Amino acid sequence: MGHFSKDCPNVEARGPRTCRNCGSEDHIAKECDQPPNPDNATCRNCEKQGHFSRDCPEPKDWSKVKCNNCGEMGHTIKVSSQLFRKLL
Known part of the structure; x- marks a missing residue:
């Protein structure tokens, strides 16, 4: 039956749940009570640390x-x- 990845019973397939805001491994950024911190962020566009993809200087x-x-x-x-x- 279909399900969201966060509800997947197969933990290995789900991958690590590491928060991009605080680095904790027990939740994801959407569930974090900390404000987003670009210093901890890895850009999904250029793969460099220190900014979000929406702020990436690269094309x-x-x-x-x-x-x-x-x-x-x-x-x-x-x-x-x-x-x-x-x-x-």
């Missing part, structure tokens, strides 16, 4: 972006939805 690397709609790499759900509407 966006679309090869690292996965669409939450179709699962393909290289675009977002917004782009996927726009393409779908054009086909109608």
